[in-house]
Amino acid sequence: MSAELSVLAVTYVKVPVRVTESGASVDPTGATVQMAFTASDVDPVSGDWKTASWETDATTTPDTYLARCLVGSAVTLAVGTYDVWVKILASPETVVDRAGFLKVV
Structure with missing residues (x-):
């Protein structure tokens, strides 16, 4: 995933x-999801994780599940490039993946 957004925007990443x-495809929306935005090549630490939510696109087969975090409101990012991380807490597993990058202009 790579995206670019204005520093003035309030939008879901x-x-x-x-x-x-x-x-078989499994619906992950029952699990807790968090996202983090860090400087390039920097792993997130506990304070970096932000509340995220799920969105389901049922127009695809199978359904497409999206982790999303509202940036520009409670989560503010300065101009720069960030690694985007997703953490899914699905007991007994905790999955943490770097999903791509976000450029804020």
């Missing part, structure tokens, strides 16, 4: 998430 079990 969305990351597609695909979860499978035994080869």
Whole structure:
């Protein structure tokens, strides 16, 4: 995922998430999801994680699940380039992935 947005915008940053079990697509929206925005090549620490939510696109087969975090409101980012991280808390697993980057202009 790579995206660019204005520092003046208030918008969701969305990351597609695909979860499978035994080869079948699984709905992850029952799990807690968080996102972090860090400087390039910097791993997130506990204070970096922000509340995120799920969005489902049912127009695709299988459904597409998106982790999303509202940037420009409670989460503000200065002009720059950030790594975008997604953390899914699905007991007993905690999945953490760098999803791409975001350029704020």
